[in-house]
Amino acid sequence: MSGVELEKSTTIDLRKKHIGPSCKIFFSHEPIKIVQAKGQYMYDENRQRYLDCINNVAHVGHCHPEVVNAGASQMALLNTNSRFLHDNIVLFAQKLQSTLPEKLSVCYFVNSGSEANDLALRMAWQYTGHKDVITLQNAYHGHVSSLIDISPYKFHQMSSYEMNPRVHVAPSPDVYRGKYRRDHPDPATAYADEVKDIIHKAEEKGGKIAAFIAESLQSCGGQVIPPWATSKKWHVRKAGGIFIADEVQVGFGRVGTHFWAFQLQGEDFVPDIVTMGKPIGNGHPLSCVVTTREVAEAFMSSGMEYFNTFGGNPVSCAIGLAVLEVIEKEDLQGNALRVGGYLCSLLEKHKEKHPLIGDIRGRGLFVGLELVRDKHKLTPATAEAQEVIYRLKEQHILLSADGPHRNVLKFKPPMCFTKEDVDLVVEKIDNILTEIEHTLGMTNKQNVDNEGGKRKASET
Amino acid sequence: MSGVELEKSTTIDLRKKHIGPSCKIFFSHEPIKIVQAKGQYMYDENRQRYLDCINNVAHVGHCHPEVVNAGASQMALLNTNSRFLHDNIVLFAQKLQSTLPEKLSVCYFVNSGSEANDLALRMAWQYTGHKDVITLQNAYHGHVSSLIDISPYKFHQMSSYEMNPRVHVAPSPDVYRGKYRRDHPDPATAYADEVKDIIHKAEEKGGKIAAFIAESLQSCGGQVIPPWATSKKWHVRKAGGIFIADEVQVGFGRVGTHFWAFQLQGEDFVPDIVTMGKPIGNGHPLSCVVTTREVAEAFMSSGMEYFNTFGGNPVSCAIGLAVLEVIEKEDLQGNALRVGGYLCSLLEKHKEKHPLIGDIRGRGLFVGLELVRDKHKLTPATAEAQEVIYRLKEQHILLSADGPHRNVLKFKPPMCFTKEDVDLVVEKIDNILTEIEHTLGMTNKQNVDNEGGKRKASET
Ligand SMILES: Cc1ncc(COP(=O)(O)O)c(C=O)c1O
Ligand SMILES: Cc1ncc(COP(=O)(O)O)c(C=O)c1O
Numbered sequence: 001m002s003g004v005e006l007e008k009s010t011t012i013d014l015r016k017k018h019i020g021p022s023c024k025i026f027f028s029h030e031p032i033k034i035v036q037a038k039g040q041y042m043y044d045e046n047r048q049r050y051l052d053c054i055n056n057v058a059h060v061g062h063c064h065p066e067v068v069n070a071g072a073s074q075m076a077l078l079n080t081n082s083r084f085l086h087d088n089i090v091l092f093a094q095k096l097q098s099t100l101p102e103k104l105s106v107c108y109f110v111n112s113g114s115e116a117n118d119l120a121l122r123m124a125w126q127y128t129g130h131k132d133v134i135t136l137q138n139a140y141h142g143h144v145s146s147l148i149d150i151s152p153y154k155f156h157q158m159s160s161y162e163m164n165p166r167v168h169v170a171p172s173p174d175v176y177r178g179k180y181r182r183d184h185p186d187p188a189t190a191y192a193d194e195v196k197d198i199i200h201k202a203e204e205k206g207g208k209i210a211a212f213i214a215e216s217l218q219s220c221g222g223q224v225i226p227p228w229a230t231s232k233k234w235h236v237r238k239a240g241g242i243f244i245a246d247e248v249q250v251g252f253g254r255v256g257t258h259f260w261a262f263q264l265q266g267e268d269f270v271p272d273i274v275t276m277g278k279p280i281g282n283g284h285p286l287s288c289v290v291t292t293r294e295v296a297e298a299f300m301s302s303g304m305e306y307f308n309t310f311g312g313n314p315v316s317c318a319i320g321l322a323v324l325e326v327i328e329k330e331d332l333q334g335n336a337l338r339v340g341g342y343l344c345s346l347l348e349k350h351k352e353k354h355p356l357i358g359d360i361r362g363r364g365l366f367v368g369l370e371l372v373r374d375k376h377k378l379t380p381a382t383a384e385a386q387e388v389i390y391r392l393k394e395q396h397i398l399l400s401a402d403g404p405h406r407n408v409l410k411f412k413p414p415m416c417f418t419k420e421d422v423d424l425v426v427e428k429i430d431n432i433l434t435e436i437e438h439t440l441g442m443t444n445k446q447n448v449d450n451e452g453g454k455r456k457a458s459e460t
Numbered sequence: 461m462s463g464v465e466l467e468k469s470t471t472i473d474l475r476k477k478h479i480g481p482s483c484k485i486f487f488s489h490e491p492i493k494i495v496q497a498k499g500q501y502m503y504d505e506n507r508q509r510y511l512d513c514i515n516n517v518a519h520v521g522h523c524h525p526e527v528v529n530a531g532a533s534q535m536a537l538l539n540t541n542s543r544f545l546h547d548n549i550v551l552f553a554q555k556l557q558s559t560l561p562e563k564l565s566v567c568y569f570v571n572s573g574s575e576a577n578d579l580a581l582r583m584a585w586q587y588t589g590h591k592d593v594i595t596l597q598n599a600y601h602g603h604v605s606s607l608i609d610i611s612p613y614k615f616h617q618m619s620s621y622e623m624n625p626r627v628h629v630a631p632s633p634d635v636y637r638g639k640y641r642r643d644h645p646d647p648a649t650a651y652a653d654e655v656k657d658i659i660h661k662a663e664e665k666g667g668k669i670a671a672f673i674a675e676s677l678q679s680c681g682g683q684v685i686p687p688w689a690t691s692k693k694w695h696v697r698k699a700g701g702i703f704i705a706d707e708v709q710v711g712f713g714r715v716g717t718h719f720w721a722f723q724l725q726g727e728d729f730v731p732d733i734v735t736m737g738k739p740i741g742n743g744h745p746l747s748c749v750v751t752t753r754e755v756a757e758a759f760m761s762s763g764m765e766y767f768n769t770f771g772g773n774p775v776s777c778a779i780g781l782a783v784l785e786v787i788e789k790e791d792l793q794g795n796a797l798r799v800g801g802y803l804c805s806l807l808e809k810h811k812e813k814h815p816l817i818g819d820i821r822g823r824g825l826f827v828g829l830e831l832v833r834d835k836h837k838l839t840p841a842t843a844e845a846q847e848v849i850y851r852l853k854e855q856h857i858l859l860s861a862d863g864p865h866r867n868v869l870k871f872k873p874p875m876c877f878t879k880e881d882v883d884l885v886v887e888k889i890d891n892i893l894t895e896i897e898h899t900l901g902m903t904n905k906q907n908v909d910n911e912g913g914k915r916k917a918s919e920t
Pocket of ligand 1: 768770
């Protein structure tokens with residue numbers, strides 16, 4: 001505060017001393033110290049500008065003045081818990097509801113995606129009276145203990161982890177690298193049948209399905225876009241369970257064509273619970289669970305009050321409302337569609353010439369570029385992906401890699417990202433890939449079949 | 461926003477429609493709509509002023525200008541995740557550490573008391589390799605599923621609840637109404653021996669203790685002040701477990717003599733983990749887990765990153781730092797000692813004449829006034845406590861009742877509370893109690909022995 005800036009080395013030393021070593025830092029060898037941000041740009045302590053392609057939390061642009069003003073003026077007026085009546089909470093709930101199918105009408109405001117997903121699980125358990133949960137391979141749903149249990153992305157990191165017997169992991173509906181691929185006649189049904197199997201097996205052991213939880217598009221799992229109408233086929237409702245759509249990363253217009261990613265599954269597909277987070281407050285700790293009246297009443301019938309100290313306070317709600325207003329006013333959903341579409345098409349143009357580019361997939365400003373060493377074997381190009389993001393960083397572009405093999409470059413920039421930004425980042429990636437391929441002696445002769453997924457004998 | 465205020469009835473209607481029915485409201489028959497607050501005062505939609513005796517979250521006073529400015533200016537500059545280096549997080553951690561015993565040096569910033577306690581449990585499980593947790597009767601530690609399991613205050617509200625077999629409930633060290641009372645020669649040891657028993661029984665069944673979690677003074681449990689040195693005697697470390705001090709309600713100078721309530725147990729008593737929340741950000745969603753290097757390293761050794769999207773962002777940390785600075789600058793801890801002491805002494809003066817006053821207990825600005833129908837049988841005066849808070853509300857004073865019988869009036873006001881505020885609220889309570897006692901035909905003849913706890917034949 002008070003204007004004094006620490007030397008970067010002092011910041012690093014203090015961080016080592018006082019911040020939990022499990023809290024990782026970007027580019028750990030040479031971390032960046034960011035002191036300011038605006039729109040799609042971040043600035044380091046030397047006022048060097050970075051183009052931000054990764055911070056989906058700063059959804060309407062870093063430090064958007066309307067959001068900042070809404071927060072600042074409400075902070076000066078009143079910030080208290082939701083046991084008092086206040087207009088902000090009801091106006092925010094009402095506006096949020098207007099973006100959703102009518103049935104999804106009851107909101108619970110919380111402070112993080114993790115709080116939202118944990119509450120969704122509690123509701124599912126209470127509503128169904130069942131205990132078992134189905135989750136997807138490589139899924140991440142949050143950091144509290146109940147969610148580590150349903151997050152293979154996390155528990156696979158642990159040296160010793162006992163899987164919760166009430167949790168069942170279904171294959172990720174990844175048509176590039178998953179069990180059923182683009183060459184399968186009906187991957188949606190094939191993935192859904194896997195779930196049917198899981199349900200049968202669980203029931204044979206006396207389990208009963210409370211919920212199926214899934215992101216509408218898998219983020220940490222590798223920017224996975226499921227085949228159309230998969231969600232509708234999950235069989236979970238037939239088993240007495242409910243469907244929880246985790247929109248923490250992919251909601252709020254990011255997919256371009258729709259406000260919510262679950263709507264990509266068809267307008268008639270309505271989850272029982274939707275959880276929201278990250279972009280909802282443009283960085284402010286705010287999240288939400290929205291459900292049906294039916295589920296909400298069942299949850300209440302347990303007799304237990306739900307009280308969350310900070311959840312739904314007037315400041316958080318003022319900020320959430322401002323974010324919704326800015327998305328609308330600046331047509332950021334439309335921008336995501338246009339700019340995201342442009343990004344994918346530009347990447348596609350470069351695909352042919354780069355043996356490292358395995359797959360390009362995206363919806364709006366949610367785009368994955370999967371790098372492989374071999375387009376037939378799909379050998380993950382993990383080190384190469386790291387190399388790309390480190391070199392981009394040197395050129396002041398922030399991108400990251402994710403997925404089970406950390407070989408998927410993921411684009412999820414602030415939604416004010418422009419076509420010029422796309423031109424810049426694609427040009428740099430093109431150059432870096434060319435250099436890496438050159439160093440590795442990779443040629444596009446290898447590129448005989450770029451329809452990833454068809455397993456053919458490889459030339460390498 | 462935008463200055464338009466809804467009619468109160470519209471706010472109520474929208475709340476019914478769009479906010480989860482499990483989210484309760486104060487004074488549900490005639491809820492208050494609060495639109496503004498300053499210091500220890502809140503204002504309703506008609507600009508009527510209420511004296512706030514309950515909002516311990518607004519620790520340094522509602523909308524403290526220095527806290528608001530710190531938050532607002534940081535919001536305009538940068539708000540992003542803690543994977544980038546930033547001064548605010550390390551400066552805040554350093555300042556927080558300076559209030560704690562040296563061993564407690566590693567911080568994890570999160571967004572709520574619940575996130576903090578869940579993380580503390582995860583650390584305890586990982587560090588000890590054990591699974592069992594001991595908690596206190598009537599304890600409340602948060603709303604996520606892992607914490608409902610260790611919160612008898614919550615799970616007792618449920619019509620059907622299966623207790624987690626890894627959780628063990630020890631008697632609350634309440635020397636007024638608990639198992640061992642003021643007339644016991646050594647209640648601290650007696651309560652500790654109960655824990656020893658629990659540990660034995662758990663171990664006999666093959667359990668192993670990971671942690672004992674307790675508030676240093678029980679809040680929701682009824683403003684309970686344990687006998688001196690109880691915590692030191694809990695036997696938990698001998699069983700291989702660790703001690704988690706939940707300071708979510710009682711930390712940050714509220715107890716007056718010390719900055720942390722666990723320090724009331726003796727300067728040499730150091731918990732393994734301290735969790736903080738509520739007052740830490742004066743209403744901003746912010747919380748923290750502080751632990752030793754040893755526990756932090758063990759937690760890291762699981763191989764799992766800890767990532768919390770909003771935790772430790774520059775805005776939250778700017779606010780946390782400002783709160784610490786204001787506590788210091790305005791000597792709010794000293795104020796809590798002086799004003800809290802004055803409150804207790806003034807209440808004591810009225811004790812004799814009120815048959816309804818069973819017990820007065822407090823440390824600093826954490827004070828409980830337990831109402832009973834019978835000073836010998838200790839029959840909880842639940843309805844009378846409700847009556848008191850409703851009548852106070854009519855006179856524009858906000859107080860609430862808690863504890864397992866909802867008969868403990870609890871004072872936990874913003875720390876800028878003054879002696880004049882005390883005079884006002886005690887006068888009103890004195891009058892209301894007199895009226896209620898008159899209506900009920902209670903006389904102070906019943907008041908033959910006001911040393912609560914000694915069970916004698918009652919006259920009523
Ligand atoms: C899909 C998804 N769900 C939930 C979460 C948890 O959100 P938070 O970190 O706010 O608890 C995340 C965070 O990365 C996420 O990606
Ligand atoms: C002692 C204690 N611990 C933890 C919590 C949970 O805090 P939060 O509501 O911020 O999750 C509370 C909340 O009332 C509390 O009183």
